[in-house]
Amino acid sequence: MFVYILKRVLATIPVMLIVAIFVFLLLRLTPGDPAAILAGDAATPAQLDRIRERLGLNDPLLTQFFTWMGQLARGDLGVSLLSNTSVAGMVADRLGPTINIALMTIVISVALAVPMGVIAAWRHRTWVDFLVMSFSVLGFSVPVFVIGYILIQIFAIELRWVPVQGYKDPSEGFGAFFSRAILPSLTLATIYIALIARMTRASMLEVLGEDYIRTARAKGVRENVVLFRHALRNAAVPILTIIGTGFALLISGVVVTESVFNIPGIGRLTVDAILARDYPVIQAMILLTAGIYVFVNLLVDVSYSLFDPRIRY
Amino acid sequence: MEFKSKDFSNAPRVLKIRKLKVGLTGRPNAAPVLDGIDLDIRAGETHCLVGESGSGKSVTSLAAMGLLPKGALEVQGGLIDLEGFEITSASPSQMRELRARRIAMIFQEPMTALNPVIRVGEQILEVLNTHSDLSPSEAKKLTLDMMEQVHLPDVERIYSAFPHQLSGGQRQRIMIAMALILDPDLLIADEPTTALDVTTQLQILKLIAEMQERHGTAVLFITHDMGVVAEIADTVSVMQKGRIVERAPIRELLTDPKEAYTRKLLTAVPNLAPRPARGDVAEKDVVTVQGLDMAYGGGGFFRKSDRVKAARDVNFSIPPGRTLGIVGESGSGKSTVARCIMRLIDPTAGKITVAGTEIARLSRRQLQPHRKHLQIVFQDPYRSLNPRWTVARSLCEGPINFGTSRDEAMTKAAELMELVDLPRDALDRYPHQFSGGQRQRIAIARAVAMKPDLLVADEAVSALDVSVQAQVLDLLDDIQEKFGVAMLFITHDLRVAAQICDDVLVMQKGFVVEHGPAGQVLSTPRHDYTRNLINAAPGRNWDFSNYRALDHAPAPKGAIA
Amino acid sequence: MTEFPHARRSAFQVLTGLFSLPPGARVGIGPVIAAAILVIIVLASVMAPLYVPYDPLAMNAMARLKPPSEEFLLGTDPYGRDTFSRVMTGGRVSLLIGVGAALVSVTVGLFIGLVAGFFRAADSVIMRIMDSLMAIPAILLAIALVALNGPSLGSVIIAITVPEIPRVVRLVRSVVLSAREEPYVEAAIALGSSMPKILIQHLMPNTLAPLIVQGTYICASAILIEAILSFLGAGVSTEIPTWGNIMAEGRTYFQIKPGLIFWPGLLLSLCILAINLLGDTARDLLDPRMKKREG
Amino acid sequence: QEDETTITAVMHSGLRVLDPVITTAHITRNHGYMIYDVLTAVDADFKPQPQMADWEISEDNRTYTFTLREGLKFHDGAPVTGADVVASLKRWGKRDSGGQLIFDVTASLQSPDDKTVVWTLTEPFAPLLDVISKQSAVPPFIMPARVAETSADETITEYVGSGPFVFNEEEYEPGVNVTYEKFDDYVPRDEPASWMAGGKVVNVDRVVWTTMPDALTAINALSAGEIDYLEQVQIDLLPILESNPDVTVETRDELGYVTIGRPNHLLPPFDNKLIRQAAMAALDQESMLATMQGDPAYYNVCGAIFGCATPLGNEAGSEILTGGANIEKAKALLEEAGYDGTPIVLMAPTDVTSLINQPVVAAQALREAGFEVDMQSMDWQSLVQRRAQQNPVAEGGWNMFFTNWMVPEISDPLINVMVNGRGDDAWFGWPTDPRVEELRAAFVAAKDDASRNEIAVQIQEHVMDNVNYIMMGEYLIPQARRTAIRNMIPSPVPVFWNITKAAE
């Protein structure tokens, strides 16, 4: 087990390295000039060039790359070209909101989607199944920002149950956090629920056709025990997998929800940085999100063995 | 051969099925799956249900359990009476109450029938938790007790093992413990031993008999193995196409079958008496295997230790027109040897000479021209033909690879169809439009199309019904006659081996433990392992096709039972 | 009498397999309605230039944000352009993006996947690269790619395609790896068929059915991603109306002119709904396990 | 803590650059006015007024003596000294175009004692006070000498000022939140506040600036009372706020903005004056402004390149722009110039809301006049990089783009970078225009307002003829506040002194 985890962790190194090279090249090939945004509209070309020189943007690409890799190796994420503050600090500030919203989304999604999928599979081809599947297809069909607007309109503007926007850390009181986090989480969860419910249903359908389900029924076990004790655990691996890979979707969704709900998270930070070509920030952010994705999927892989004793490492 | 002969007419009736009709849900006009089944089982009786695949044996048992697949099959008439309780009209919760208490079931595949993610002890315990109010410690004690009764070793450890950590036989014991823990009146066993090798099968059959003795349970035993039937049945019902065509006490059925169908079924069962050996051939051996070793795994950096030595120092040779059988229990390395010879896997060591060429070390490319000398027929007729290809295309693939023109290949394919006794127009059809036996014929035709010198048949008939199996074996015999091809025939069924092989090679754990002419190995085995195998073959003393006991029953001495 | 069965034939079989139901399988009314809706939307979009009343790009500063009327069926947008004309023409581009992204990613993914499944040596390198691509959040990658090439139609399609490719590759590779173990493939080896031949004739057809299913999902999500890219200011230029950028432009008017989001949103959702539903149906029908249970 | 008053304000953009000298970004300038103070400042009548210092001008107009007023202190407690002022002015002089002109004629800038700064010129520079009092784009903010010693090409890393608010570095999140606290030791002037001049009396404890990427969210947040102030409201969204009695919508900055189109004078076809004129004739202010703003109350058809409401503003020769599109004239000009159909590469940003419309409208009008237009969409960052390219179109060059300015940023020929005619040293578009340079020199030398106005008219006429850039009109951006926020002073810079917040 330990050896397996170690191997998996080691295997992420080439992946992250490829991500790093890829991101670096992509960014440097992209037109755009951080010096221009730094200096503002009225700056003259000569002024821009002096700033570029100072920021090291006139160095050859390879030099820039190795400078960056060298910094990374020392654990230094660099300094934002625009705000001149340390990227690590910015990331630290911005990570909290995103992680908290993402966690809440996952909790909500799993709590709703798994039972939905289980029931849909159990009542395969009935109206319950139809309802669940319709919802999950619908969840895929509406752009995230529209869902966000609709939720704001209903719950924040019409009903006035929760604030329109903003973010408060749980340390400032759970109520304050919850009331602001619930709409963005629901917005994000829609697509996630759709994904998980669909996968749960498919996986459960498969498992429900297995012999041991028949065995359990032959023992006279109650239906809910059959579903949740016998079937769900066997269906868990693909569900976990989709929760892991769906995490990428979540990150994409975060970018939009953070805009709509004005949450100071890493999604917005990254988009802003891309639009401003703040290279150190973009590089760090994409490495970070890629790292989170890889880590989550590593966790998922390792957790398989919790659900399926046949999987041993 | 001793048959059971107890009279059950006075025993209380446990299960009574009358005019049972089961059909496809929502399609009352389609041909019914079960059409007017009548069945009686009395306390203590073992009632065997036999018949070809698809005749409705499993459906009958599922109907009795109230477990017909929802949305697919439904009871459309008749009644099922379990000790006065009408099952066809029971509510789901009433049915749940009945199951495990009054009626229990064991399924064929012990691996898939147990939940892979729950500890086996808990799976047994669950029956008690569902149906009784025992305290946890009492329930656990009872469970362990039951596990002792089914002769599981080291019950404390096995209690907390997962199914994949147990052997097939142990898993099936768990199933039996689970089925019998509440002492039901009726035990339904649907092919409980088909997936096990003969020695384990024998133990399980004994166990069921013992439990039946102890608890007085009635048993409905479903099987297609006539040997098993001869061994355990009190009464036999023969099913064909959803009907019961004949019912009789065991001795009567085997000695004096009334129905033509029953006769056909019995005639098809091969004998354990070896076929008469064929005359020696002077020609050079087609294939020679020397010191073949095969170890799986070991490729990775971390896992040098978990190499599986699946074949060790295997030596044999086969002259043209002769058949060598490889027998042995599951996992003994039979397929490994076959796949090495075919070079589907690369042997770790040893020499394989086919038609004069040493092929064990040839590269893919070097091997290509020699491929046509070797062909193989696989066990699973459903997966050995590309489902997307027409039969014609499958048959032409090989010859075209070796330079035959399309038209020529097509003409040959048509001839081959005739050879394997299939209509010519079948060429345009797809595999799913054929039965298993027909597909196996196509697979054989495909192999024969290459005019190979060696034909490897890896369990080529194991998936087939006895009657179909007999036809395919005949076909192989014909082909060998006609083309003089050497054959490597792999099977775990000694009867089949006896019928078709000139020589037999017995494998155990990768080693060859005995090798000799079929007559000698099967009648006077020298190795204990071979003896055990033969002894474990059920109904080995009965000559089914002639409705009488065998003259020269293979009676190895010194065998353990 | 007998003509030689060509490979084309078997691919055709798979396609018809999509529409002919296995015995026992029942397709509800849902997929039929979905197919009908899709056909209507596609036809209406493709033929839009023939019937829309205005040039979808013609601006009219005097007719900004007009409510629906006889003159402007669905009202006008902040540039005074006719929403109806824009929404109907916008469908063409959105669908083009969807279909384009699906085709490109499936084709490229199929090729890479076959190579990865076949060449053991290439496999680990390719899969590491694919893992890396998967790890980069699709939206961020897309924004960066669009920034690189400028927000043209082509670069939006590429930006949507690139993150989808690894998924297709994984799918193809897993199908190839599992199909490799099938006895009929071993039989083909024994019959002396060369590896490329086995790959293309035996293994590739197996990937067709899952790819069709995957393709529908990519198509649906491409249309959505285009909308999100527009929302983030990295979409197709406003000179080319798409459902996505019509919605993105109209999003600030959500409360005062909901029609600007509603109509393109409705068509987009209906379209995606229909495509997804057909994809699901295709999967149910094509999944051999489902077939086994039902047949 | 309980009755601390905080104003939460949503600003037009996120604050990322904290150095108000290195950048011309408005948000950074606004930040500068929060934490820094200036020597002199312009009032609502465009008149320089004392702020940190009074001044005296020598007879020969060559020596300016500034005397710092009492009680000026930096946020770290140190008093403001003449040395700080000198260092700050020098750094500013390296970055600001007006400042550069002054330093070109500077003999010495010294601080004889802690309270005095003496600025000696080699020749008179009449607009000196106007330049150092300007509120845009880069005002000379006074920083401690140690900070001001930072190179002018490098951003400062210490944010200590002597202004009315203290920057809270702890709570600063670049691009998202900035928090300012009242500087208790700030001594305001006694005069009433007027634009940047007068007493900066702070009546609240904290001001928090945030950004909201989504305009609709910001409006909804204001309606719900989650924020107090919205610096810019999209005009089309005003109806949402109108019915809400708790929210007041008004125009704080009456000067507003201009939107302009800039042709590239280096490349064909816009190297041809006639073709530039044709483009100008094809464009129509009214339809562009209407598309951008909708409500006529918020735009102003105005042909004055220095803005219509400024002292120098005049509309000489601008009928071609203000009188509607003249497609006929455009076609005739193109005919005359022998336009060969060379496509106009028009750069169109996709991610800056206030700049999305102009290229789209312009493209349509130009096409109507017979131009071939190749509108290329890109994000603003790609645009700012590309507009610096002098290459031919095929190698990444461009022909035209649009941008916006605040009126004070274009209000005179020294500030307005687009009338710089020094070729490669000029602003993007690089006109080589000796005539305009001549006029600018004359402007600096001019002694009185009358002659300055005279020169401004000449520049206006010249620019209209030569089409250095195309003035597309003025527009206003309303702001919205909770009604409880009172006493905001009208100003082009959103300042937070004088404001009171009543309990709601």
Ligand SMILES: Nc1ncnc2c1ncn2[C@@H]1O[C@H](COP(=O)(O)OP(=O)(O)OP(=O)(O)O)[C@@H](O)[C@H]1O
């Ligand atoms: N779920 C189902 N839906 C439709 N038909 C079914 C279903 N299950 C079984 N059948 C049909 O019922 C018939 C009897 O099947 P059954 O499984 O009882 O055969 P069997 O005698 O047990 O065969 P085997 O020896 O292969 O187990 C077959 O023709 C089969 O096709």
Ligand SMILES: Nc1ncnc2c1ncn2[C@@H]1O[C@H](COP(=O)(O)OP(=O)(O)OP(=O)(O)O)[C@@H](O)[C@H]1O
């Ligand atoms: N691909 C493989 N990798 C690792 N081990 C394998 C592999 N194939 C077979 N084995 C192991 O090799 C041994 C011999 O297997 P083989 O398939 O040859 O047995 P067999 O005699 O054909 O059994 P059966 O009767 O069940 O077909 C078994 O222990 C099996 O687990």
Ligand SMILES: [Mg+2]
């Ligand atoms: Mg059966």
Ligand SMILES: [Mg+2]
């Ligand atoms: Mg085998």
Ligand code: NI
């Ligand atoms: Ni034909």
